[in-house]
Amino acid sequence: DTAVSQTPKYLVTQMGNDKSIKCEQNLGHDTMYWYKQDSKKFLKIMFSYNNKELIINETVPNRFSPKSPDKAHLNLHINSLELGDSAVYFCASSQDLTTSGAKFFGPGTRLTVL
C-alpha cells in the first residue's frame, strides 16, 4: 500500500523535449508538493498545492508547470528540458497547509537530460 507513488522512476531524455512526471497519494491529504534534489543532494521545494490550488511557487522557471486534476494527484510537466534539469524529483503530501504533522515523500523520479 504505497502512500505516495510516482511514475516513472527513471526518465532519460534529450534536451529540448517535453516530459511529465505523475504523482498520486492515497492518504486523503489536502496538500501536495514537488521537491527537487540536485547533484549536490540539496533538497529544495518547488511547488505546493492545496486542494488543487497553487500555494507556493519557489521561483521555478515557467517551463515547469504543475497540474492537479484532483487533490490526490499532482503532476509535473516540464517543457524544453535543459541539462540543468537533471535531478531527482520528489513528490510529497501532508494533511493540510498548516498542520504540524509529517510530510510523506514519494520514492523519487530520477530525470537525466542528455
Place this chain on the structure above:
Amino acid sequence: DAKTTQPTSMDCAEGRAANLPCNHSTISGNEYVYWYRQIHSQGPQYIIHGLKNNETNEMASLIITEDRKSSTLILPHATLRDTAVYYCIVRVAPSQGGSEKLVFGKGMKLTVNP
C-alpha cells in the same frame, strides 16, 4: 536557507544508541524541529518532530533543550538499516495565505557499523 547546523557525519556501532545533535540557535518560539532521514536512493522519511517537550515514537526520541537552541535525535538501538542521511529541520511557519515548507540543509550522514 537552512536554520540548523549538524555534523557532517557520524559513526555508530550496531545495537548501540545513536545520538544525533543539531543546533538551531535562531529558532523562533512557534517553530517546530523536524527530523527526516534519507536512505540511499529513496525519498525522505519522516522520523519525529517537536516544539518544546521531548517526544518519543516507535522510531526515535527527540530531546529539545530548555532554551530550544539545540536538540538531539536518539535512535535507541541502531541497526544497519539506519544508515542514512539525517536532516534536522526547523519548519518555517506558514505566511499569510501560504503554506509551511521544510527547508532541508546538508544533513548528517550516519553510518551504522556491524
